[in-house]
Amino acid sequence: MNDSKNNDSSRRGFLSSGLLLSFVGLAAAAGVCLCSIGACKKKEAKTPVISRHLITIKSGRVSVKVDKVAALDHVGGAAKIVHPELDDRILLIRVNKHGFVAVSNRCTHKGGEVVYNKKEKKLICTNYGHSVFMLSGNVIKGPASRALKTYRLMTIDGNLEVFT
Ligand code: FES
Known part of the structure; x- marks a missing residue:
């Protein structure tokens, strides 16, 4: 008796998780951003944090x-500034021997972390890679509709100064 009850509940769990996976798969295949149905998770990317x-x-x-x-x-290296005194997390990217770019690493769609794709030279949201941005912060592909915040930079005495 107990066995059949356990089997029923595990079968139900299996079916409901299968339905959820099918729904998520269909939504992704249909080009519906999973963020818009609340399926986005705030992932922490592997981009190193600056000490x-x-x-x-x-x-x-x-x-x-x-x-x-x-x-x-x-060139192509990236690291992020995460500090309690800052309102934003800032992604620094070395774009050439002496040049850097600094952008917010929070996607303007729902705040997913943005990472630098060295090969494509683009910024990509870690939430299913849906939103894609140029190094200038401008949107290449949504659902994000607003550009990433960028920061002015200057090199002073060998230090990189980020103006927030
Ligand atoms: S948080 Fe949804 S695409 Fe970035």
């Missing part, structure tokens, strides 16, 4: 000892 001892924050300016950040020692 706090390499960052100084003063008067709205974030100073980064960029030469000491291993993830930024080559």
Whole structure:
């Protein structure tokens, strides 16, 4: 008796999870962003976080000892600034030998983390890769409709200054 009850409930669980997976699969195949049906999860990307001892924050300016950040020692490298004193998480990307780009790493759709795709030279939301942005922050593909926030940069005494 108990066995048949257990079998029934596990069968029901299996069927409902199968239905959910089918629904999610159909939605994705139909081009419906899963974020819009609440299926997005806030994932933490593998982009390295810049160590706090390499960052100084003063008067709205974030100073980064960029030469000491291993993830930024080559073109195409990316690392993020995550600090409790900042309202935003900032993604730094080395775009050429001396040049960097700084953008918000929060997708303007529903806040999913944005990562740099070195091969395509694009910024891609980790939530199913739906929203894609140019390095300028402009949207290439939605559902995000607004550009990513970008930050002005300057190199002073070997440090990269990010103006927030
Ligand atoms: S959070 Fe939905 S596409 Fe980025």
